[in-house]
Amino acid sequence: MxxxxxxxxxxxxxxxxxxxxxxxxxxxxxxxxxxxxxxxxxxxxxxxxxxxxxxxxxxxxxxxxxxxxxxxxxxxxxDDCGFSSHGTVLIAESDEELAGFRERVDDLHLRGLTHEELIDRAELKRLVPAVSDYCPGGVVSRRDGAADxxxxxxxxxxxxxxxxxxxxxxxxxxxxxxxxxxxxxxxxxxxxxxxxxxxxxxxxxxxxxxxxxxxxxLTVVAPMLMVTSALAPFIEPVVILRGRKLSFKQRENGTVVIGGGHLATPYRDRNETVIDWNKLALSARTVWELFPAMHEATIVRAWAGIEAYMPxxxxxxxxxxxxxxxxxxxxxxxxxxxxxxxxxxxxxxxxxxxxxxxxxxxxxxxxxxx
Missing domain, CATH: 3.50.50.60 (FAD/NAD(P)-binding domain)
Structure with a gap:
C-alpha cells in the first residue's frame, strides 16, 4: 500500500x-x-x-x-547557520563598467528599490582596503553576507x-x-x-x-569552487565581479573561498563532476591581480556541485x-x-x-x- x-x-x-x-x-x-x-x-x-x-x-x-x-x-x-552580514561588493574594473553599474542602480531606485548603492573609489577602498588601486568604484548591498x-x-x-x-x-x-x-x-x-x-x-x-x-x-552545470590556506584577516564583505568571473570571500578561519561561474563537467547520472583546472587557473589569476594580499596563498582544495541552469x-x-x-x-x-x-x-x-x-x-x- x-x-x-x-x-x-x-x-x-x-x-x-x-x-x-x-x-x-x-x-x-x-x-x-x-x-x-x-x-x-x-x-x-x-x-x-x-x-x-x-x-x-x-x-x-x-x-x-x-x-x-x-x-x-x-x-x-x-542555528545561526554561520550567517554573517558584512555586505556584498560588486567591483568595477573600469570607468565604462562603473557607468553601466550606475545605470542599473538608477533604474532600481526609480522602481523604489534601494538595496543597491553605487560607491566611488574612496568608499570601495574603505570597504575593501585590499583591492587594487586601479578599480574606480562599484556597487554595495550592505545587508548581504554569507553562510555555511x-x-x-x-x-x-x-x-x-x-x-x-x-x-x-x-x-x-x-x-x-x-x-x-x-x-x-x-x-x-x-x-x-x-x-x-x-x-x-x-x-x-x-x-x-x-x-x-x-x-x-534545463541545463545541468557544475560551478567550481576552491579554497586557500589560511591568511591573516584582510577582507570582510563578499566580493563579486561581472566582467571577469569571480566570487571571493574570507571565512572566519582565514581561508578564502574563490568561485565565480567557471564550470566543471557534470555527470548527473553518476553524481560526479570533473574539475577543469585550466578554468580554475583563470580564477586564481583574477584574484592575484585584484588582491595583492593573495600572492602568498596556496590552493588547498577544489570541488564542484551539480546544479540546474535555466536559459x-x-x-x-x-x-x-x-x-x-x-x-x-x-x-x-x-x-x-x-x-x-x-x-x-x-x-x-x-x-x-x-x-x-x-x-x-x-x-x-x-x-x-x-
Missing part, C-alpha cells in the same frame, strides 16, 4: 527542506523524498553567498523576503523534522501519475500518495516535469502548467542559496492557500511552453 501525506516534496536541497519546514509550520504533514542526502548537491557545496546584489528584477521580491528571514535565521531553524551552505541545509532539514515533516533519503523517484484525487509518486522504496506534489529536484527536476508533459530546457538565468517557481496539484521550485541557476528561506515560505503559502503575497510573476514554468 502507498504511504500517504498532505504533500510530497521531491528533492532535499535547501529549497525542498525549507518548503517542508514551512508546510509543517502551517500544520500540514509533508513527506520529502531525496535520492541522496539533504544538501548532497548544489545546496551543500555552493559558495554560501547571501546576496540581494545583482539580482534579476524577477527575483528581487523573493530575495528581499528571504533577507528578512536570514536576519532571524536562528529563530527560524535553531551545508550547515544551513541540515538546519532546515532538522527543524522540519522537529515540526512534523518526514524526510526520506536514499530513495529515487521513478514515476508520477494521477490516481483519483491524489498524485502517486513511485519510488525505489515503494509508492507515496498525496493531493499535492512539489518538484524541488534541482538538476533532476526536468525529468519530473517531463513526466507531467511539460518539458523544460534566462532565473528559477521556475509556481504551479504546473499542465497538472493540478503540482508545483515547481527549481532551476535557481547557480544563485539560489540566498533565496531558499523565502522561496520555501512562498511555496508553502501557495500550496496551502492557493496564492501568495510575494510576487512571483514571470517565474512560472509556462514561460517555456511553445
Amino acid at each position: 502507498a504511504r500517504t501525506a498532505d504533500v510530497v516534496i521531491i528533492g532535499g536541497g535547501i529549497h525542498g527542506c525549507s518548503t517542508a519546514l514551512h508546510l509543517a509550520l502551517r500544520g500540514l504533514k509533508p513527506i520529502l523524498i531525496e535520492k541522496d542526502y539533504a544538501g548532497r548537491h548544489a545546496s551543500g557545496v555552493n559558495a554560501g553567498g547571501v546576496r540581494q546584489l545583482a539580482r534579476d528584477l524577477l527575483e528581487i521580491p523573493l530575495s528581499i523576503a528571504s533577507m528578512e528571514l536570514w536576519e532571524r535565521i536562528e529563530e527560524l531553524v535553531g 551552505p551545508f550547515r544551513t541545509t541540515q538546519a532546515f532539514r532538522r527543524r522540519a523534522v522537529e515540526e512534523g515533516a518526514e524526510i526520506i533519503e536514499g530513495v529515487t523517484v521513478t514515476g508520477l501519475t494521477r490516481v483519483g484525487s491524489n498524485w502517486r509518486v513511485e519510488t525505489s522504496d515503494g509508492a507515496f500518495e498525496a493531493p499535492k506534489v512539489v518538484n524541488a529536484a534541482g538538476a533532476w527536476a526536468d525529468r519530473i516535469a517531463a513526466m507531467l508533459g511539460e518539458p523544460v530546457p 534566462d538565468g532565473v528559477p521556475v517557481v509556481g504551479r504546473s502548467s499542465t497538472s493540478e496539484g503540482i508545483f515547481h521550485q527549481f532551476g535557481f541557476s547557480t544563485h539560489g542559496f540566498q533565496l531558499g528561506p523565502a522561496t520555501g515560505a512562498v511555496m508553502a503559502e501557495l500550496v496551502a492557500t492557493g496564492s501568495t503575497n510575494t510576487p512571483i510573476d514571470g517565474l512560472g514554468i509556462e514561460r517555456f511552453r511553445p
Whole structure:
C-alpha cells in the first residue's frame, strides 16, 4: 500500500527542506523524498553567498523576503547557520563598467528599490582596503553576507523534522501519475500518495516535469569552487565581479573561498563532476591581480556541485502548467542559496492557500511552453 501525506516534496536541497519546514509550520504533514542526502548537491557545496546584489528584477521580491528571514535565521531553524552580514561588493574594473553599474542602480531606485548603492573609489577602498588601486568604484548591498551552505541545509532539514515533516533519503523517484484525487509518486522504496506534489529536484527536476508533459530546457552545470590556506584577516564583505568571473570571500578561519561561474563537467547520472583546472587557473589569476594580499596563498582544495541552469538565468517557481496539484521550485541557476528561506515560505503559502503575497510573476514554468 502507498504511504500517504498532505504533500510530497521531491528533492532535499535547501529549497525542498525549507518548503517542508514551512508546510509543517502551517500544520500540514509533508513527506520529502531525496535520492541522496539533504544538501548532497548544489545546496551543500555552493559558495554560501547571501546576496540581494545583482539580482534579476524577477527575483528581487523573493530575495528581499528571504533577507528578512536570514536576519532571524536562528529563530527560524535553531542555528545561526554561520550567517554573517558584512555586505556584498560588486567591483568595477573600469570607468565604462562603473557607468553601466550606475545605470542599473538608477533604474532600481526609480522602481523604489534601494538595496543597491553605487560607491566611488574612496568608499570601495574603505570597504575593501585590499583591492587594487586601479578599480574606480562599484556597487554595495550592505545587508548581504554569507553562510555555511551545508550547515544551513541540515538546519532546515532538522527543524522540519522537529515540526512534523518526514524526510526520506536514499530513495529515487521513478514515476508520477494521477490516481483519483491524489498524485502517486513511485519510488525505489515503494509508492507515496498525496493531493499535492512539489518538484524541488534541482538538476533532476526536468525529468519530473517531463513526466507531467511539460518539458523544460534545463541545463545541468557544475560551478567550481576552491579554497586557500589560511591568511591573516584582510577582507570582510563578499566580493563579486561581472566582467571577469569571480566570487571571493574570507571565512572566519582565514581561508578564502574563490568561485565565480567557471564550470566543471557534470555527470548527473553518476553524481560526479570533473574539475577543469585550466578554468580554475583563470580564477586564481583574477584574484592575484585584484588582491595583492593573495600572492602568498596556496590552493588547498577544489570541488564542484551539480546544479540546474535555466536559459534566462532565473528559477521556475509556481504551479504546473499542465497538472493540478503540482508545483515547481527549481532551476535557481547557480544563485539560489540566498533565496531558499523565502522561496520555501512562498511555496508553502501557495500550496496551502492557493496564492501568495510575494510576487512571483514571470517565474512560472509556462514561460517555456511553445
